[in-house]
Amino acid sequence: MKKRKKQRKLIRLSNLLLDSLKKLNGSRLKQIQTVMDEFNEKCLETIKDKHLFDTAVEKNWLIGAESIRSRIERNLNDFSQHLQRFKELINSDEAVTPNLIDIFKELLQIEQEFGKLNINFKEKTISVMTEDIVLDDTSLGPFEIRLFINQLAKLYEDSPYRVIAIESNPAGNNSEVTHPHVSGERLCEGDGHVAIRAALEQGRFNDFFMLIISILRTYNPDSAYISLEDWEGRGCYDCGDTISQDECYYCEKCDREFCPQCSTYCRVCETTVCLGCSSECQECHEPVCVDCMNTCVDCEEKYCKNCLNEEGLCKNCELERKENENEELHSEKADAEV
Amino acid sequence: MQILFINNSGGGFANHLDIAEGTTIEQFFKIKMSGQNEEDNLIRVNRMPVSKDYVLQDGDRVTITPTKIDGARSAVLEQIA
Numbered sequence: 001m002k003k004r005k006k007q008r009k010l011i012r013l014s015n016l017l018l019d020s021l022k023k024l025n026g027s028r029l030k031q032i033q034t035v036m037d038e039f040n041e042k043c044l045e046t047i048k049d050k051h052l053f054d055t056a057v058e059k060n061w062l063i064g065a066e067s068i069r070s071r072i073e074r075n076l077n078d079f080s081q082h083l084q085r086f087k088e089l090i091n092s093d094e095a096v097t098p099n100l101i102d103i104f105k106e107l108l109q110i111e112q113e114f115g116k117l118n119i120n121f122k123e124k125t126i127s128v129m130t131e132d133i134v135l136d137d138t139s140l141g142p143f144e145i146r147l148f149i150n151q152l153a154k155l156y157e158d159s160p161y162r163v164i165a166i167e168s169n170p171a172g173n174n175s176e177v178t179h180p181h182v183s184g185e186r187l188c189e190g191d192g193h194v195a196i197r198a199a200l201e202q203g204r205f206n207d208f209f210m211l212i213i214s215i216l217r218t219y220n221p222d223s224a225y226i227s228l229e230d231w232e233g234r235g236c237y238d239c240g241d242t243i244s245q246d247e248c249y250y251c252e253k254c255d256r257e258f259c260p261q262c263s264t265y266c267r268v269c270e271t272t273v274c275l276g277c278s279s280e281c282q283e284c285h286e287p288v289c290v291d292c293m294n295t296c297v298d299c300e301e302k303y304c305k306n307c308l309n310e311e312g313l314c315k316n317c318e319l320e321r322k323e324n325e326n327e328e329l330h331s332e333k334a335d336a337e338v
Numbered sequence: 339m340q341i342l343f344i345n346n347s348g349g350g351f352a353n354h355l356d357i358a359e360g361t362t363i364e365q366f367f368k369i370k371m372s373g374q375n376e377e378d379n380l381i382r383v384n385r386m387p388v389s390k391d392y393v394l395q396d397g398d399r400v401t402i403t404p405t406k407i408d409g410a411r412s413a414v415l416e417q418i419a
Contacts, residue, residue, distance in 0.1 A: 109385045181409030190410030195350030207346055207403060210380060215409040223410035 013119055013126065014103040016149055021203050023153035025097065028201065031156045032089050039086045042079050049075070098203035109206040124149040128209050129166070133179065135219040136228050140179050141167030145212045147205070155200055163187045163212065171226040172233025173244030179216060180224035180231075187215060190223065238262035238274060253277035253289060268292035268304050283307035283315060339396045343370065346403040347379075357394060364390040371402060379404055 049072050056065035098106075107126075110117045114128040127146040132139060144164040151160035162185040165178035174183075181188040189196055192215045199207040221227050226245075233242035236259035237251075249263035250256075251274035258274045265272050266289035267281075278287040281304035288304040295302055298317035309318050339359050344352045357366065363383060367376055376390075382401040383392060394400070 105385060112385075188409045190408045191348075192407040192409065195346045195348065195407075198350035198352070199346070202352060204344065204352075204401075206385070207344065207350070207401060210403045211346060211350075211407065214403065214405050214407040218406040218408055220408040220410055223408075 009119065010104055010107050011100070012121070013107060014100050016121075016124065017103050017126075017152075017203065017205070018098070018100055020149050020152040021098065021103075021201075024155055024201065027153050027156060028089070035082070035086050035089055039082050042075070042082050045075060046072070046079070103203050103205070106203065106205045110209060113206060114209065118144075126205070130213050130216060132167075133216050135180065135217075138169070138228050138231055140169050141165055143179070143182075143216060145209055147208070152200065155197065159186055160200070161187075161208075161212070163216070171231050172242050173230070173247075174226060177225045180219055180221075180226060180228060181215060183225045187212060188223070188225070189215060190220060236262050238276065249274075251277055253291075266292050268306055281307055339394075341394055341396070341398045341400055344399070344401045345370070346401065347371070347374075347407075361394050362390065363388055363392045363394060363400070366394060366400065367402070378406060 049068055053065060053068045053072070055061075056068055107117060110126075110128060116129070118125075118127045118129075120126075125146050125148050127144050130143045130145065132142050134140070144166055145161060146164060147161045151158065154160065163179070163182045164185055165182070168175075168178050171177040176184045178185075179187075181190065192211050196208060196211050199205070199211060219228060221229075230245075233244065234248055234257055235241070236243055237254075237256040238258055239262055241259050241261075243257070243259045247260055249258050249260060249272050251258055251263060252271050253273050254277050256274065263272060263274050264278055264287045266278060267284075267286040268288055269292050271289055273287075273289045275287075278289050279293055279302060280286070281288050281293070282301050283303050284307055286304065292305050293302050294305055294308055294312065296308060296314040296317050297312040298321070299314060301314060303314045308314060311318075313321065340354050340356055342352065343355050344350070363381060364376070367374075367379075367381065371379065380401075380403045381387070382403075383394070384399050385401075
């Protein structure tokens with residue numbers, strides 16, 4: 001009785017998935033239409049350019065011919081991109097569109113491979129759970145891969161599935177990043193993109209889940225949202241606080257990273273520096289980097305470049321010198337008068 | 339003898355292939371996935387795991403799925419764009 005009930009549930013689900021696949025096929029054809037229009041437009045542009053180029057060459061308009069050649073060169077790059085996209089869409093495997101039995105078998109296989117297939121008829125979703133994903137000794141916990149059946153038809157516009165961290169261990173500086181290749185529950189498919197799309201188009205739902213898991217099990221440091229090296233967040237070199245990438249300031253003098261509280265900028269050259277590599281000008285009391293700080297030639301106190309005159313004197317010493325000079329002048333005058 | 343081969347590495351292509359009678363799954367893997375390790379792939383015949391010496395039969399459905407695939411952000415964003 002229980003087995004029969006389960007079978008009915010799977011048949012109902014198979015029907016639902018089959019309907020979505022039919023809609024997906026419809027949207028694929030529409031997509032082909034759009035891409036074909038774009039491709040056609042590009043071809044027409046090329047033909048037009050060819051006529052213009054022929055005329056320019058015939059009439060010996062060399063500058064014009066060169067300008068058209070350069071435009072054709074630019075257009076060729078776009079053309080190859082359109083061609084690639086067109087080929088991707090139009091390529092169809094000889095594998096037949098699945099029928100109800102095929103999809104039913106897929107669902108049974110998912111249960112066999114993953115132990116359990118979670119079905120939610122209300123939200124029209126199916127999902128499986130992964131094991132605890134551990135990459136380079138960093139445990140990221142298990143993930144739920146949830147496919148939204150109604151969104152299957154929009155495969156060419158948006159991703160119809162989410163990768164949800166169950167016992168989340170997100171990156172220290174971005175809670176949205178729960179895996180080096182998952183941000184905001186969306187997976188960066190990378191090398192798996194075409195295979196995932198093919199699996200969904202052909203109703204190979206078990207392969208779809210398998211492919212997602214294969215990506216989750218793999219760490220590609222070259223194109224991760226946040227590398228595992230920085231997973232726990234960056235530490236401020238001064239106070240040790242964990243800081244996000246946006247809050248991280250790089251001191252150009254000591255080549256280390258600091259939090260906003262432990263960094264500043266030089267008011268003279270506007271370079272970002274840490275508090276250790278800056279000091280306060282005795283005159284203006286602004287922070288200044290070591291390179292923009294000079295010593296007064298008279299009092300030997302430290303001042304920023306802006307607060308020293310051309311002779312290297314601070315305001316006090318400049319004033320003092322002037323007073324001394326005046327005094328000398330007065331005394332010289334007095335002596336002369338005497 | 340013809341089998342359906344679904345190769346989930348790369349393009350995820352599904353094709354009907356002619357193979358010689360008596361070909362084992364191990365031999366088939368070596369021909370089709372040359373240079374790759376069997377351990378790095380999930381091999382299923384008619385949706386079931388089989389032993390290396392399984393002799394392929396006419397109409398079999400062979401699926402090979404890599405266990406590790408590089409994720410990246412660029413490809414997806416390019417597609418959406």
